[in-house]
Amino acid sequence: MSAFYLSALQLALCLGPMALGIYISMKVFNIPDITTDGSYTLGAVVTAIMLTQQVPTWMVLPACMLGGAVAGICTGLIHTKLKIDALLAGILVMTGLYSINLILLGRSNIPLINIPGIFSFHFFADDIINQLLVAGIIVFFLSAGLRFLLKTDFGIAMRATGNNPVMTQSLGIHNDRIKILGLALANAFTALSGFLVAQYQNFTDVNMGIGIVITGLGSVLIADALRQWWQVTHIGLQIILVLAGSLIFQMVLAFTLAMGIDPNFLKLITALFVLLIVAIPRLSKAIKRK
Amino acid sequence: MIKLDHISNVFNKGMQNEVVALDDISLQIQDAEFVVLIGANGSGKTTLLNCIAGAIKPSSGKIVIDGHDVTGLPEYKRSKWIARVFQNPNHGTAPELSILDNFRLAALRTKHKGLRIGTHAKFKNEVAEKVKSLCMGLEKKLSQNMGNLSGGQRQALTLLMSVMDDTHILLLDEPTAALDPKSAALIMNLAEKLNREMGMITLLITHNIRDAHHYGTRLIQMQEGKIVKDIPKLEKAVLAVEDMYKWFG
Ligand SMILES: Nc1ncnc2c1ncn2[C@@H]1O[C@H](COP(=O)(O)OP(=O)(O)OP(=O)(O)O)[C@@H](O)[C@H]1O
Ligand SMILES: [Mg+2]
Numbered sequence: 001m002s003a004f005y006l007s008a009l010q011l012a013l014c015l016g017p018m019a020l021g022i023y024i025s026m027k028v029f030n031i032p033d034i035t036t037d038g039s040y041t042l043g044a045v046v047t048a049i050m051l052t053q054q055v056p057t058w059m060v061l062p063a064c065m066l067g068g069a070v071a072g073i074c075t076g077l078i079h080t081k082l083k084i085d086a087l088l089a090g091i092l093v094m095t096g097l098y099s100i101n102l103i104l105l106g107r108s109n110i111p112l113i114n115i116p117g118i119f120s121f122h123f124f125a126d127d128i129i130n131q132l133l134v135a136g137i138i139v140f141f142l143s144a145g146l147r148f149l150l151k152t153d154f155g156i157a158m159r160a161t162g163n164n165p166v167m168t169q170s171l172g173i174h175n176d177r178i179k180i181l182g183l184a185l186a187n188a189f190t191a192l193s194g195f196l197v198a199q200y201q202n203f204t205d206v207n208m209g210i211g212i213v214i215t216g217l218g219s220v221l222i223a224d225a226l227r228q229w230w231q232v233t234h235i236g237l238q239i240i241l242v243l244a245g246s247l248i249f250q251m252v253l254a255f256t257l258a259m260g261i262d263p264n265f266l267k268l269i270t271a272l273f274v275l276l277i278v279a280i281p282r283l284s285k286a287i288k289r290k
Numbered sequence: 291m292i293k294l295d296h297i298s299n300v301f302n303k304g305m306q307n308e309v310v311a312l313d314d315i316s317l318q319i320q321d322a323e324f325v326v327l328i329g330a331n332g333s334g335k336t337t338l339l340n341c342i343a344g345a346i347k348p349s350s351g352k353i354v355i356d357g358h359d360v361t362g363l364p365e366y367k368r369s370k371w372i373a374r375v376f377q378n379p380n381h382g383t384a385p386e387l388s389i390l391d392n393f394r395l396a397a398l399r400t401k402h403k404g405l406r407i408g409t410h411a412k413f414k415n416e417v418a419e420k421v422k423s424l425c426m427g428l429e430k431k432l433s434q435n436m437g438n439l440s441g442g443q444r445q446a447l448t449l450l451m452s453v454m455d456d457t458h459i460l461l462l463d464e465p466t467a468a469l470d471p472k473s474a475a476l477i478m479n480l481a482e483k484l485n486r487e488m489g490m491i492t493l494l495i496t497h498n499i500r501d502a503h504h505y506g507t508r509l510i511q512m513q514e515g516k517i518v519k520d521i522p523k524l525e526k527a528v529l530a531v532e533d534m535y536k537w538f539g
Contacts, residue, residue: 148407149405151407151409152404152405152406152407152408153394153395153398153403153404153405153406153407153408154403154404154405156387156391156394156395156403156409157395157398157403159384159386159387159391160384160387160391160392160395163384163385163386163387164380164381164383164384164385166345166376166381167381167382167383167384168366168384168395169345169364169365169366169369170343170345170365170366170369170372170373170374170382171366171369171395171396171398171399172366172367172369172370172398172399172400172401173366173395173403174364174366175366233388233433233435
């Protein structure tokens with residue numbers, strides 16, 4: 001397998017938590033949350049600051065997730081308490097976070113080369129294989145945790161809130177509170193992706209999050225198409241599909257790059273690809289009707 | 291006991307489309323009473339139920355349940371006393387959750403929804419047993435999504451769900467409107483049985499005069515947001531169904 005596809009696999013794993021985060025906000029709670037760009041960068045920024053201060057990695061990881069959670073709580077509060085459209089609430093927090101990230105980082109870019117981090121845990125001599133394994137382990141435990149959560153009583157309440165808020169309100173569920181918690185969780189996951197990617201690419205850049213939400217969205221949309229195709233109701237399988245969506249997404253991007261397309265077109269290609277994913281089911285339906 | 295003290299509710303107050311849905315309603319309902327609420331479309335029945343449940347905060351007046359002033363309590367907090375079946379069959383259940391998950395949530399209506407898995411085999415059997423009593427064959431479909439069922443099936447399950455947990459007050463808003471006659475009779479009998487055996491206050495809205503005549507221990511008729519008839523148990527027992535038809539002229 002060429003280096004292109006190996007790095008696509010690695011990136012898919014690193015961005016997996018973010019895809020799961022979007023799955024939580026968009027699919028479980030039915031809230032279009034685009035705080036993502038900001039909380040992803042926040043995760044990377046916190047990682048850069050703490051790692052360069054020699055804070056041990058096992059403390060950096062929860063700190064990143066906490067940062068993301070706080071961002072999600074802000075969006076949640078604005079959305080539920082001020083009754084502001086979720087999309088707008090997300091944009092507001094994301095915009096605010098850009099300045100906060102810049103102030104925290106102190107400059108637009110911090111390199112992380114030769115700084116011990118999560119990928120310094122060595123199980124394999126081969127660096128690439130080792131990175132895959134480390135990211136794989138984190139994504140595995142995160143997915144297993146999410147699967148468990150969604151099957152618990154609290155998880156049922158989460159899923160029901162996104163599906164039928166009239167019902168949950170009559171069943172003793174405080175919709176606003178559970179939505180805020182859900183957005184906190186989603187953005188904590190997203191920040192974890194920032195943590196992983198910063199260390200994978202060996203730098204944190206204040207602009208690295210711009211447009212990243214579309215990557216997560218694309219992964220979830222691919223997963224959704226597959227879910228409907230195969231009629232998947234099982235939660236564990238849905239989570240695996242989201243991760244598969246992340247992989248397919250990165251593979252398609254790697255493929256276009258491998259074809260020698262100018263990297264400047266990458267965002268345009270990403271947008272067109274997501275458009276394609278959304279359009280195909282509708283177009284095929286329209287054609288069938290004829 | 292439920293006590294409504296001068297409850298009024300005005301929608302779109304001060305605007306051109308202002309509606310007085312409830313007009314100074316005072317009412318006391320004793321424990322274990324089975325109240326049947328009738329009245330023309332738009333007479334305020336659903337609004338009254340929504341005020342009791344807390345889904346709507348009345349414009350004025352006070353609501354007391356079991357001695358607690360609940361006027362300011364949001365619906366999710368009042369749910370510790372109240373279970374409800376909505377007029378719209380889609381409102382009572384979550385379509386993309388399995389039947390079992392829906393029941394699990396209903397079983398925790400008054401309880402904490404914590405980080406433990408409660409949909410185990412024992413619970414599943416318990417639900418299957420209850421669902422079997424509907425004779426709709428749904429006990430074999432517990433892991434299917436609720437959205438796959440018909441409106442009537444969902445409404446029947448909503449009624450069962452409403453008594454999965456401790457219930458003091460059961461609010462039924464036209465629970466049989468979406469059902470075929472056989473299922474409708476089943477639901478009405480089930481509602482009566484639940485009221486008799488568990489002794490919760492039951493408030494039923496119906497447009498079916500025969501049901502209103504046959505079921506319940508008290509009959510209330512609403513008109514333009516007011517209570518125009520309130521017939522207690524003994525009088526209701528001797529009421530002729532023909533007379534009731536005349537009320538709607
Ligand atoms: N959310 C709302 N906003 C504005 N007006 C409303 C609202 N809900 C109800 N109304 C109005 O309040 C009045 C009472 O409505 P309600 O739903 O309580 O009637 P109902 O007795 O339940 O009628 P039906 O038998 O048709 O269900 C109607 O005139 C209705 O148009
Ligand atoms: Mg009504």
